[in-house]
Amino acid sequence: MKLEALDNFWGLINEKLQVWLEASIKHLPNFIVAIAIAIFFAIAARYSSKMLRNVLGKTMESKQIADLLASIFKIIILVIGLFIALDFLGLSGTVKSLLAGAGIVGLAIGFAFQDMTENLIAGIAMGVRKPFMIGDVIKAEGVFGTVKTINLRNTLVETFFGQEEVIPNKILFRNILTNYSVNRIRRLEIPFGISYADDPQKAADVVVEKINECDFVIKKDETAVFAESFGDSSVNLLLWFWIDYPGGTGFMQARHEAVTLVKKALEEADILIPFPIRTLDFGAKGGEKLNTMLSQKKAESASDKTESKQKPQADSVDNADDQDDGEA
Template sequence: MDFSIAWQKLNAMGRSFMAILPNLLIGVVVLVVFVFIARAVRSLVQRFTASRHQSLTLLLSRLAYVFVLILGVLVMFTIMIPSFTPTSLLSALGVGGVAIGFAFKDIFQNFLAGVLLLLTEPFRINDQIKYKDFEGTVETIQTRATTIKTYDGRRVVIPNAELFINAVTVNTAYDKRRLQYDIGIGYGDDIEKARQLILEAVKSVADIMSDPAPEALVVELADSTVNIRARWWINPPRRADYMNSQDAVLTAIKNKLTEAGIDLPFPTQQILFHDQTEVTDGNRKQQREGWPAGSGDVPQSRAQAQQEQREKHAEQQRQLADNKAEPLQLPESTEQPQPEPRPAQGGKNDSAG
């Protein structure tokens, strides 16, 4: 076998490798330099963003580190392979980039929304927020999603794009929070007296702010009540403080109004049953339509008919009892009295002699 051709090829490859070896070494050195630069940039970003949110600091430092590393890799390939240029790489990735963009559209959207949320900081970790049907405390703000812990101990993961596009209520955005509740009193009660009692009850509860002062406003004349809205402020505004304050205030208001004799009406319902099956027995149409309007008497219900039967039976029993209690009287006799017999007159033998 002739190994000369193989040897020539190996020799050519060796010469080519030795020719590009300096470029390889220079490229590796450049990459190492860029690694140190990336670390330095990350430290600078962390130092300048230390006063901001921890998640934002971590995100920006990582982004800066990755960006510098990618730049170093591109420079390294340019040195090692002179024919390689970043423009050729971008053109090669152009078609594939479009496909990747469509495939990872939601991921990129959530990533960008997470970056914007961390930059703008509409809410932070440990804030209590409400989004649609979810309400709880923010645990983490990541690049893809935000996690909150609900008040009943569940974790909810919400995509950042949802939080960035839709409305979110931040309950702890400010240091204080206003609470309110409507109390209904009777129409016969004194409104001013009730308002004064409500204010006294609210002010008697601890941790109620005096500035702004509590208020009691008439807000509605309802069907059976005059509604007075009690409003007061608390600090801090977290969920536990909200519930404790509302419990104490409502208890104090109820006790205060009850002691003063203020009526607290509540809605009642009266259900009337009209049984017409006896009168309309067999007539399904009349049973479905009900009794037509007219000037005649309304037929009695079954309950009324049974009550009348019981009363009639009781009356008959009373009459029978009264008849038994009366003494029996015999009818007078119509015979004529018999005359008394006359004594017999004496004969001749009865004379004195």
């Protein structure tokens, strides 16, 4: 009985092995082709990613972003080759399961690392668009300085106060960003005022002529002075001129020299730069100024003093008359 059961057991095993062997022999060509497909895609992924890395390395400032994009491209080609090989073996169900699992895993990772993923994607997008490069002077979200490093998740900016600011890439990607190094020029605006007694056009002419003598001023034909408004004590003007930026003469130095030259030009032309003046006017409808009131008050005080001096003299005369009448 035991021998019969054992024979049945080995018979089933042999039958299964024969079925598997026949199936293996039957699918052996497909298996070989699937391996060939996988090897082909592996070789293609390797060389294509290397070529892409070289191309991106020449077009991008950040080597990290170029390497990441090349690696992602390589993984995509390998996954495509794997799915094609599995489908060629008739494992379409396995392919669908892998795709569904990859989608679920990707969704979970996206929710778990949402902030990190957003910064990463923003870094990749900026690496492709290149809104700024290392060494550029940028201003964004209150940070103003020179770009030192561009990473996948953030950008390092050195401010003009010597501090290093780490800005997440999503902030630079979402918000308004000013790049002062793209056009390599910058316009300076110097406000100043002249007295109401002076001619604004004369002031504009002498200031423009003086500023254009500076070597750091470019586009001299566009240097101009414009009247802005009427101030409390002055006519307010604006000086506009262009400089190379970044350039040999820094922004602060150029502004310092411009302010100095404006003052010098106005002094040489005998044009007054006024200081604030206040005129106190009393009375509901005006017309009664403080100096007039003080003059009137002073005159009244002098008149009172004169009357007070004349009154004792009159009293003394009356007393003398009374004494004369008594003696008589």
